[in-house]
Amino acid sequence: MTTIIAVDIGGTQMRAASYTQDRLQPIKQKKIPTLASEPGGMDRLTRVIEDVWPNGNSVAAIGLGSPGPLDSHTGYLLAPPNNPEWHNFPLAPSVASRFGVRTYLDNDANLAGLAEYRFGAGKGHHNVLYITVSTGIGAGVIIDDRLLQGYHGLAAELGHVIVDPDGPPCSCGFNGHLESFSSGPAIVRYVLGELDSGARSILKRDESLNARDVAEAAQQGDALAIKAYQRAGEYLGIGVASFLHAFDPSIVIFGGGVSQVGDLLFDSFHVSLKQRVFHPRYLEGLVITKAQLGDNAGLLGARALAEMKAGLAF
């Protein structure tokens, strides 16, 4: 039977699984620490693939997911965070050559979007906008049943769309990106700034303060914490309004840890989105919903990528 191997190379864990095409559940799976900053990454990747290699079956394709930036056309990693060994590294070609199997690479957000489109909240939709709101903001865009990748394989970096040219610095070093307003660290930075300006809050200035702490304070009624999430939701609405004007999808799917807080973020998001969409028709029949696949999105996306690129089942 035709099998496919998928690997999701995360910041802390490297997860691998093998699949037959008829089932969503893997036939084998394994996870090991990524240890990004330690040498030997290629050996670890090789071993975890061997560990899930299906007994007696041929493997038709291998799909790999990793944080970007990366070139999905050539399969090169460009500059993965905390991993000097893999700068400008031919990841997919190396795996293809080691195993003699066609191997494809794309970034984690694109693959989570592809997975939600194929197996999750986006099933049945042809134009899908997936947005993950977490430490960063990433996106995956499906247009007419095809994954948007772009000329350099760098499309759909929607966390780095500029929503205010004079806005705060983003993790990437540039200013005013959606990520610099609505990601977890952006929410924390806003709270710290307000505390420095003398705002009253049960939150204290603390190096380890994170977006979850702010959410907990908000749930206890802390006005500053509530405002921090409202502001993030408002900018998220501004960004998504622009994305509707650009892509006109039939569904917007939210994943990522920060989006788990629910109404705290999304009440102001919905108000802002409605205020900013410039023609009501964009909202007709538009579904706005949560991701369904959770931690499996990365693996299932890498699997879907391999199936799609190898011409299987798409």
Add this chain to the structure above:
Amino acid sequence: MTTIIAVDIGGTQMRAASYTQDRLQPIKQKKIPTLASEPGGMDRLTRVIEDVWPNGNSVAAIGLGSPGPLDSHTGYLLAPPNNPEWHNFPLAPSVASRFGVRTYLDNDANLAGLAEYRFGAGKGHHNVLYITVSTGIGAGVIIDDRLLQGYHGLAAELGHVIVDPDGPPCSCGFNGHLESFSSGPAIVRYVLGELDSGARSILKRDESLNARDVAEAAQQGDALAIKAYQRAGEYLGIGVASFLHAFDPSIVIFGGGVSQVGDLLFDSFHVSLKQRVFHPRYLEGLVITKAQLGDNAGLLGARALAEMKAGLAF
């Protein structure tokens, strides 16, 4: 021989042409006044199509272009400016039914982009971003050789992407869109605002002041006029940086009257774009150029749409 009819319904003129597939030049063409605000638009459209109907040949498909907003999937005009008769009007279905020929509709900017991709500056590229800077700002986006239309047929409205949430009002009534910073009227509005604030200039506060007057003053060295175009170019660079992050094209093509001023707009555009693109790889091999088809882009785009949708030659 298979022929195609194209109609470009502009604000002032309605242009029609018939084409054989082997040639870029029309076999017949005709133009008449649009007279958008006067009744009888459907009669005028019918007549101009009859005028270019090829003798003795069958017509395989008809393509129509019009200002938006419109629904390219159903062929309905939604709310064309100054034309109450055609609000929520089934334009393509009416033409299809009148002539018994498959008829397709899309907006003028999408079609100009499609024409440049197929016959003009974008030939040979697979991922094209076309932007027209004129009274408004419109766009046409080609992704992997397909025209981006979206779920409601309303995609690629890039003039209405929000570049500053607190920015000036756009022609559509919403605030801070790219069009409200970099279109012809936005340049004029900036000059008028600065004159009201006491700025010195050879330009005078005048109801009839237009972007061409400002360009002429700039060419004479007027500091305010130069600054008005520089500011428009700077925001255009901010917008296009975001569009690269979103679409990652291999070519950006500029059309429209305002873009004809050249360096006056594009010097600051290029500086701003380079400052704002968050990874240098987006610019590797990226072509930034002028549209080639001029006034024929609308007709050739309507022709390309008909060919594409009818499954001819794409």
